[in-house]
Amino acid sequence: MSPLGSKPAPAEGVHLSPGAAVPSATPGAASGPEHVEVPTRYDAVLLSGFGGPEGQDDVIPFLRNVTRGRGIPDERLEEVAHHYRHFDGVSPINGHNRELRSALEHRLAERGLPLPVLWGNRNWKPYLNDAVADAFQRGLTTLIAIPTSAYSSYSSCRQYREDWADALADTGLADRVLIDKVRPFFNHPGFVQPFIEGVTDAVAAAAADGIGADELEVLFCTHSIPTGDAATSGGGGMYPRQHEAVAEYVMATAAPEVAWQLVYQSRSGPPHQPWLEPDVNDAIAALTGRRGVILVPVGFVSDHMEVMWDLDTEAVETATDAGLWVRRTPTPGVHPAFVDALADLVAERIEGRPAAQRAAVSSIGPWFDVCRPGCCANKRLGFRPAIAGLAP
Template identity: 55%
Template structure:
C-alpha cells in the first residue's frame, strides 16, 4: 500500500484559562448543554491552570512515533490534528496538502469501538475534507481499533504487575478496570450482536481478561465506568467507579486500571487521581492507579506495527491480537480516489 503522510488524530484540549469555555463549547456543540454546566466542568481544567495535558502528550507521542519510524527506516512524515482544539483537522490537512502529501494514514487515539471513537472521527474527516476543499485530492485511511493489540495491552500488564507487587502485603486486593461511560443506547449501537453493552463493553471486558491472564493474577476484578455527563434521565453504562469503590466489601487494597485511555489526560487526572482515589481513602482502601500507555516503548512500537499492517497489506491471519475479538477489521478510505491524482512537487 502507498501512503505519503501519517495523521495523528486526537481529541484536543485547552492550553490556557481563556481557552477553557470555548473548548468545552466545541466539545458539546449541538448538545444543548447550559453554560452553568460547562462552568462546573471548567473547574477541572482551571485547577490545572486551564491547560489540558492531552496536547503535550500528543506532541510527545508524535515525536516518539517519528523516532520509531526513523529507527525502522520508514520515511513518512507525521502530522497532528484535533477534533476540538488547535491544531484542528482542517489545519493538518492544509499543511500536509501544501507539503505535497495526498494519501494519509490516520492513527486515532481511541482504541475501542464507539460513536465518539470511530464514527464521529469519520464524520470529522469528511467535514475537514469538505471545509478545506480537498475531498478530490486527499484520501484518509484510518488504522483499525487497537484495543487488543499487544502494544496497547502490554503497558497495562506491566502496570498491573507492579501495582499488585506494591500492595503485596494487603489481605484482599481488587482490580478495577475503568473506562469512559457512554449512553447505553450508543454502547449497544457499537455492536448489537454483542448484547446490551455492544462491542464497546465486550472489547473492554475481553481486554481486562487478557491483562489479568498475562499478569498472572487471580485477584478479583471488575469493569467500571467514569466521567458520565449529559441528561441524568438518559441511561449510561454503570457502575460509576466511585459507587463501585464505596460498595467494595472486605477489600483493603485497590488497583485502578484506566484501560479506556491511551494517555493521562484530564479525565484521568481529575476523575481518577482526584475523585476516585479520594473515594478509596474515605472508605479506608489503599489504592494505586496504573499508568496509561502514553509513550511507553511497547505502545509506540505497536502503533508503528499497526501502520505497517496497512503499508505492507498484512493479512488478518498474521495480525497480532490478545483477545478472541480481534483483529478488528480495517476501515475504508475517505476522500479522493487517488488512481489519477499526482502529488504536488
C-alpha cells in the same frame, strides 16, 4: 473554508470516486473490505486527538467546541470547566500528543518507514482541517489516520470519521486528499503491555505493604457512554466486550489470583439518559472484604483530564475515605511497546499484511480496517457524513 485555527462546520456530504463504496479512501480500501490485504503507499500519518485547552482563556471556547449543536449555555459549561481550572486551564492531552507524535515519527524511521507524522485535533488547535490543508500544501495527499482512542464506539471511532469528513469538506480537498484509518487497536499486544506491567507492579506494591492478592480488587476504568451507543458499538455491543476481553487477558497474564471488574467513569448527559454502569466511585463504595484497590485506566491512551480528575482526584479520594490502599496504574503514553504498536498498525497497511498474520491478543481477533455499514451509529444524532467506512 473555516478561518485558520477554528473548528470546521459539519460536512453536508462526502466525495465518492466512481465505483467506490468508501469515501476519500485509497484504492485498496475503496471497495470496503473488512481488512485491506493489498500494499498501500502513504505519504504521511495523521495523528488525530480530541484536543484540550492550554490556558484559562481556552477552557470555555474549547467546551463550546465539544458541545457544539447541543445548545448548552456557558453557565452549565462552567460546571465542567472547574476540572480544567483546577489544573490552571491546561489539559495534559496536547502535551502528550506532542510527545507521541515525536516518538512515533522516530519509531517509524527506525522500522524503515520514514513517514512524517502530522497532528490535528477534533476540538482544539491544531484542528484537523488545518492539518489536512497543511498536508496538501506539502504534497502529502495519501494519509493513514490514527485516532488516539483504541475501542469501537461512536465517540471513540465514528466521531473521528465524521470529523475527518468535516475537515476534507471544509478544505475542499475531499477529492484530492485520501484518508484511511488504522483498525481499532484495543487488543494489539503493544497497547495491552503497559497495563500488564502496571497491574503486575501494583500487585507487588500491595504485597510489599502487607496486602494479599485475596484482599485486592482491580478496577478496569473506561469512559462511560450512553447505553444506546454501546448497543450499536462495533456493530453491536462491542464497546464493553472489547474492554472485557482486554481486562481478561491482562489479569490472566499479570495476576490471575486477583479479583477484577470493569467499571465506568466521566458520565455526562441528562440524568434521564441511561449510561453504562457501575460508576467507579460506586464500585469502590460497594467493595466488601477488600483492603486495597487498583485503578487501571484501560480506556485511555494517555493521562487525559478524565484520568487526572475522575481517577487521580475523585476515585482516589473515594478509596482513601473508605480506608482502602489505592494505586492508579499508568496509561500507555509513550511506552515503547505502545509506540511500536502504532508503528506496526501503519506497517501492516503499507505491507497489506493478511489479517491472520496481524498482532492481536485476547479472545477477539484483529478488528476491521474499514468500518462496516451502520457501525457505531448514534441514533440521537442520525448518520452524519463519515469516511473510512461503508455507508451509512
